[in-house]
Amino acid sequence: MTLPLVNPLLAIRHLRKSYAIPEGGRHLVVAVDHFDLAAGAEVGLRGESGSGKTTLLNLIAGILTPDAGTITLAEQPISALPEAARDRLRARTLGYIFQTFNLLPGYTCLENVLLGMSFGPGPDRAHAVGLLRRMGLEQRLNYYPRQLSTGQQQRVAVARALANRPRLVLADEPTGNLDHRNAAEALALIREICREHGAALLFVSHDREVLAQFPHVADLAQLRPPETIAGQPEGRA
């Protein structure tokens, strides 16, 4: 996605991430030369299994550090920041929705949301309760994840991702574990809530039906520079 943006919320330049492989050498997982995302934008990101979608999101979130290149998030060079600063930036700027939801099993719905807030601007119970109510979970505040249906868990995960009023929401195949109807509902809900909060959305999926609903869709394979395609695995460890 190479939109001509003056001041993008997210800017990726010449990004490379590779892993050592048992046979020796390294496997280049992510190679993105140029990718920008505007504030409040909704972008679908297509990628087949093993194409490095999750790795790219983890790089954007500062969970992983790149081998080369830069990622600038909210004018902060997240890829170059010290780890503690990356943690802070992630907690305050990003919301992350995982494919497997990643709710903490020992915490109630409300606590899962409050916990996410605690690492950012601080817990705001009223806001957390409001979000869960907005998700139709007002009767489930004190339920544990195991006591919820898959769709309800999904909604808690969305509430948690949006609790800190993030500027960017990363969604890693959040509908991948849902049936068709629930997937459609979840997608609509995520988009709606992101719009309400003015958050940009980078929605990763390999489901063409899901991606068809986004005004802009980027293909991870097409973001990859041609010279990096033939050379895999590249170099020696």
Added chain:
Amino acid sequence: MILPLMIWRSLRQHALSTLVTAFSIALAGGLLMSVWAVRTQSQAVFTGVNAGFDAVLGARGSKLQLVLNAVFHLEASPGNVAWEDYLTIARHPNVALAIPLAVGDNFRGYRLAGTLPELFTRAEFAPGRHFTLRPGGEFFDPTRREAVVGSFAAQKLGLRRGDQFHPYHGLTFNEADQHAETYVVVGILEPSNTPADRVIWIPLEGLQSMSGHATNTVSELSAVLVKLKSAAGGFAMDQAYNKQGNRLTFAWPIGQVMVELFRKIGWFDEILALVADLVALVATASILAGIYNSMNERRREIAILRALGARRSIICGAILGEAAAIAAFGMAAAFGGYASIMVTAAGVIRAQTGVVLDPWQFNPVMVFAPVILIALGALAGVIPALKAYRTPVAEHLVPG
């Protein structure tokens, strides 16, 4: 705010492991505190017990045996003292009070001690405190077969004022050794929390002339309890009896003799303390093992927390806090174990010696043992915390 919630939730999630580990800490802490408290309290109490006297005069032999026999009413008498020796020391200018004591009989295992009424009327078993009787009782008439019973002995034997009994020969109870004489209980002593509570007191002459006792020792004593006018006098008498004389032993000061006893059995204390320390160390190590073994299942949770923005220091803090919390819960429960052990130990010591320990008395170990064990608990959390610190986030975000 967030850290206590994380610690509490983790403890709850690993409830069984938490309970088992906290229980082992409770046992270790209870044992450690009670061993320490029994040791310090019994040492303080036993070296402080002197029945209100400064010295014991007895047959040539062990000072410790003399004190144990005459003051604690344990052990056999090392030998006899002639009546003339009693008269000599009673008239000595350095002596304020001398009370003769004769032992050698029992009633159902509780020792009979023959003495003079002055033990009750003149001697103070503690500064300013004389023996007193329960209402209606009276001290014995030295010319009659009457007995005053210590409170503990009366309770255990079920003796009341007006009851009659036959003494038995020897210090250990043997039904075949019953004396023909009959004694009447004329008084029960109020508890003094001293070894005197375990004794049945009868007139000196009665014990000396009990049927079956050797006729040539009828005027002899087991020991003489001595109250001195001054400590300097004790030094002079120590020289006279122990250094210059060779017939009698003057055990003075009584407390010092008991200190020697504790010095002699110090190795036993040290072994007990060592065992308690080792138990505490093993219990602490169980915290490490408990948390460390659960690290694999925690990794995903740690990864999620990190992905939500939790810094490594928060994750480490939660693990260290959890380890310290397990130790703290264990130590809170340890006070229950401590109370049980202390009450039992105090009961046994009282039954065996008459000396009363106070299970509820404050001991500094009640502060420093919890502090040390909680600190050790937190220390045990360091290795799991380091493992948590190094957890690779991206690898563990996906269910394994």
